[in-house]
Amino acid sequence: MTSTLFTGITELVTNDGMLEGADHSEHLGLLREAAVIVADGLIEWVGRAAGAPAADQRREVGGNAVIPGFVDSHSHLVFAGDRSQEFAARMTGVRYDGGGIATSVDATRAATDDQLYVLVAIRVAEMRAQGTTTVEIKSGYGLNVQDEARSLRIARSFTNETTFLGAHVVPPEFAGRRSEYVDLVTGEMLTNCAPHARWIDVFCEPHSAHAFTEDEAKVVLSAGRDAGLGLRVHGNQLGHGPGARLAVEMGAASVDHCTFLTDQDVEQLAAASESTVATLLPGVEFSTRSPYPDGRRLVDAGVSIALATDCNPGTCYSSSIPFVLALAVREMNLTPAEALRAVTAGGAKALQRNDIGVVRVGNRADLAVLDAPSYLHLFYRPGVPIARALDPGGRHGR
Ligand SMILES: [Zn+2]
Numbered sequence: 001m002t003s004t005l006f007t008g009i010t011e012l013v014t015n016d017g018m019l020e021g022a023d024h025s026e027h028l029g030l031l032r033e034a035a036v037i038v039a040d041g042l043i044e045w046v047g048r049a050a051g052a053p054a055a056d057q058r059r060e061v062g063g064n065a066v067i068p069g070f071v072d073s074h075s076h077l078v079f080a081g082d083r084s085q086e087f088a089a090r091m092t093g094v095r096y097d098g099g100g101i102a103t104s105v106d107a108t109r110a111a112t113d114d115q116l117y118v119l120v121a122i123r124v125a126e127m128r129a130q131g132t133t134t135v136e137i138k139s140g141y142g143l144n145v146q147d148e149a150r151s152l153r154i155a156r157s158f159t160n161e162t163t164f165l166g167a168h169v170v171p172p173e174f175a176g177r178r179s180e181y182v183d184l185v186t187g188e189m190l191t192n193c194a195p196h197a198r199w200i201d202v203f204c205e206p207h208s209a210h211a212f213t214e215d216e217a218k219v220v221l222s223a224g225r226d227a228g229l230g231l232r233v234h235g236n237q238l239g240h241g242p243g244a245r246l247a248v249e250m251g252a253a254s255v256d257h258c259t260f261l262t263d264q265d266v267e268q269l270a271a272a273s274e275s276t277v278a279t280l281l282p283g284v285e286f287s288t289r290s291p292y293p294d295g296r297r298l299v300d301a302g303v304s305i306a307l308a309t310d311c312n313p314g315t316c317y318s319s320s321i322p323f324v325l326a327l328a329v330r331e332m333n334l335t336p337a338e339a340l341r342a343v344t345a346g347g348a349k350a351l352q353r354n355d356i357g358v359v360r361v362g363n364r365a366d367l368a369v370l371d372a373p374s375y376l377h378l379f380y381r382p383g384v385p386i387a388r389a390l391d392p393g394g395r396h397g398r
Contacts, residue, residue, distance in 0.1 A: 003039035004393070005055035006066070010373045012036065013067040014046060014359040015345040021048065026337035028375070029359075036066070038365040038392045046359055065374050067340065068359050069133025069366035069389055070321040071347025073161075074256050074279055074308035077123045078116060078151040079141040081107025083313050087287065096288045097208050097238070100314045101141070101169045108141035108151070117154050123311065124158050126319045131368035131387030134347070134356055136308075138201055140165030145189045152196035161351055163199040163232060164190070167220045169210035182216050186223035199232050199253070200224025204246060207238035214242035221250050230352065236260045237284070248272045254279045254306065254350040259293040270302040277350040278303050280342075281310035282327040283318050295332035306346035307339060326382040336379045365392040 012034035014022060023030040035052040037045035045053060086100045108116070120137070127135055137159055139151035148166050155162045166185040174181035190200075204217035211234075212220065221231050230253050235243015237257035244265040247255035255269070256279040269278050280293045298305050307328050311319045318324075321343050328339040348357025355364050367390040370377060377386055 001040045002057060003037055003044060003055040005035055005037050005052055005058045006061055006390070007035040007049050007052060007058060008060040008062055008064070009034040009036070009049070009066045010063050011065040011375065012046070012359065013065070013340065013344075013375050015068055015341060016046075016358050016360045019046070019360070026335070027341065028337050034066070036359065036365075036367070041365055041392050043359060043361055043363050043365050046361060061369055063373060065370045065372055065377070066390065067131075067368050067370065067375055068344040068357050069368045070131045070343045070387075071134040071351065071353070071357050072127060072132045072308050072311070072321055072343075073136045073254065073306050073347040073350040074281060074310050075135055075137055075319075076140055076165075076310070076312035077120050077135070077137045078139060078155050079104045079108050079313050080111035080116060080119060081313060086314065087317075090288055096290075096315060097210070101210065102172050104141045104313045105143050105171060109144070109147050113150060113154070116151070117157070120154055120158060123319055127321075128389045130320050130322060130385065131389055132319075132321055133366035133368065133389050134161065134351070134353070135159050136161035136163060136199070136351060138163040138165040139193065140168035143168065143171040145184070145192050148189055149192040149196065152193050156196050160198060162197045163201045164193040164197040164224065164229065165201045165203070166190070166193065167202040167212050167217070169203060169208075170212075178216070182212075182219055185220055190223055190227055194227040194229060197229055200227075200229040201232040201234060203234040204241065204243040205234065205238055206241050214246055217243075217246060218250070221246075221252070225250075232256065236265065244269060244278070248276050251275055253277065253352050256308070256310070257281055257284070257293070258298070259285065259291065261294075266298065266301045266303060269298070273302055273304040276304070277306050277346065279306040279308055279350050280328070280332070281308055281316065282332060283316035283324055284310050286327055287316040287318070292327070292331045295328055295334045299334065299338055304346065304349060305342050306350040307342040308347060308350075322378055322382075322387055325378050329379050330382075336376055340375055340378065367392070
């Protein structure tokens with residue numbers, strides 16, 4: 001086992017509130033002139049460079065900042081096809097209602113396994129090149145037993161954080177037969193998908209005729225829980241609705257979107273801040289020209305938040321966490337430190353992971369390096385590709 005000392009780190013964001021000698025004023029556990037020792041993919045030592053013990057090899061980070069790798073806790077990377085025309089139409093005023101998903105379903109079903117695998121590989125590489133070291137990937141463009149199961153099988157070859165989203169929308173062939181589709185999702189489809197999934201998710205949205213009602217969502221989530229899966233919910237995206245309340249009541253790890261929340265929703269989420277994370281996906285509001293979720297209100301109320309891309313072919317075809325960070329600070333009034341925590345420790349919490357999101361001894365060495373002396377440059381230099389995942393083996397080139 002070779003240990004590698006990463007040194008020349010001007011600023012290390014650890015998110016470790018207990019780290020001695022760190023600046024805790026912004027709750028980032030910030031260490032200046034720092035070093036990290038990595039061995040076997042795990043963090044072996046963290047501290048000031050001046051006090052670093054010896055390691056087998058040494059890598060200079062070159063006067064740059066190092067942060068926990070981004071945890072993108074919400075994405076839909078398994079799809080084929082292209083919906084750029086739909087985006088263009090939206091920019092001239094056409095409203096999003098969830099109906100375009102069927103276009104991606106047709107293209108995904110028509111793709112071969114190899115084609116889908118290559119598409120996901122390209123998207124995961126794109127994320128890594130922008131600093132993301134953990135990604136959650138949902139199914140949801142197969143919407144039949146065979147294509148949902150293969151979507152998850154393919155996703156599994158890239159991440160353990162796979163989510164069964166057979167309840168994305170009711171596919172066109174089940175129009176007028178919603179309850180039959182829910183039976184399929186909670187029956188044969190679940191049986192075939194659960195072995196490849198850690199989570200189950202449902203698009204609970206009364207404002208879309210294509211999505212699922214509260215009662216249907218409850219049935220889907222209960223069946224998933226019985227099959228041993230953790231719970232996630234798409235909720236409160238297009239208008240006020242039951243998603244956030246349902247997520248809290250059922251102990252879901254996360255309710256995602258949270259664009260429209262009542263005061264009562266916010267109170268419930270704050271009371272459940274240890275168990276349920278509100279995941280905000282502002283790239284969607286950007287790409288659908290919609291009002292942003294009120295991140296400031298949630299943080300001030302004591303809600304646990306995460307930020308993620310929701311990378312998907314319809315409402316946000318961006319794999320970029322730095323883009324999400326820029327939106328969160330500029331459009332949602334989060335501080336840079338709050339936004340950075342939400343895409344690192346916040347994303348880890350939304351996935352109920354203790355081994356990532358915080359740079360501490362024993363955790364995975366999932367780090368990102370910035371071509372900049374401080375994490376503030378992520379916000380100060382929007383659109384500039386300064387973040388990338390750090391190879392724990394020692395290389396840190398592109
Ligand atoms: Zn989504």
